[in-house]
Amino acid sequence: MECIVRPAQSADCDHLMGMIREIAEYHNLLDEVKINSQVLSADGFGGDPFYQCLVAELAPEQEGKQGQGIGKKLMSEVAKLALARGCVEMKFTVAEWNVRALAWYRQLGAQDKTEAGGWHCVELGGEALQRLAGDRR
Ligand SMILES: CC(C)(COP(=O)(O)OP(=O)(O)OC[C@H]1O[C@@H](n2cnc3c(N)ncnc32)[C@H](O)[C@@H]1OP(=O)(O)O)[C@@H](O)C(=O)NCCC(=O)NCCS
Known part of the structure; x- marks a missing residue:
């Protein structure tokens, strides 16, 4: 192709x-x-x-x-x-249920850091982000 x-x-x-x-x-x-x-x-x-x-x-x-x-x-x-x-x-974020994509990243040589070391992808957004930005302490 x-x-x-x-x-x-x-x-x-x-x-x-x-x-x-x-x-x-x-x-x-x-x-x-x-x-x-x-x-x-x-x-x-x-x-x-x-x-x-x-x-x-x-x-x-x-x-x-x-x-x-x-x-x-x-x-x-x-x-x-x-x-x-x-x-x-x-780094990539992959849904747990997306086993095809996970397998695909693995065959490229990527390591699943949640599985291997318990690392989680943490996100701060929406109201929590606004609140943090507005906190002037
Ligand atoms: C996952 C995705 C990005 C892969 O892209 P793609 O163009 O289909 O993959 P490629 O054709 O480039 O694959 C290349 C290699 O991976 C292999 N491969 C393809 N799918 C695979 C799978 N599910 N598991 C393991 N290997 C796989 C191919 O055999 C090929 O190997 P080779 O180079 O040794 O011949 C694509 O299928 C996709 O868009 N999926 C739906 C959306 C999605 O899940 N996106 C990722 C969100 S995190």
Whole structure:
């Protein structure tokens, strides 16, 4: 399959939004998607970008499918960027029930830190984040 991996551009934001919705729906979290493609574009392609993104592009007549090496190619490009910038690891958050994705990360060589060392992914958001930011002690 012909697939190129390239840096995302502002013009990709509608597609990126589609993928964000798709993965949110897969996790039954569609109600939690608050962002839209305008905000995504401003956040990623303004003067002080919050994030960077790579996209995999397939030849127009081919439909993207799982299990054809696209995920691995994307991850390999992210790994190259990470090493070039002096990073020593990549971290992912995976739902416990998503055994296929967990198996996939493992076969890339990743270690499940919850299983191996009891580390949990801890998140501070919503009201707790607002409360903490407003606490001036
Ligand atoms: C998980 C996901 C990102 C993998 O991407 P993909 O493009 O389907 O995977 P690839 O085709 O690049 O897989 C490459 C290698 O992994 C192997 N592989 C694929 N699925 C696997 C699985 N479930 N378990 C173990 N190995 C797997 C392939 O055989 C291939 O091995 P090889 O390089 O030795 O030939 C993709 O299937 C996906 O989007 N899944 C649904 C959403 C999801 O769960 N995302 C992750 C959320 S944390």
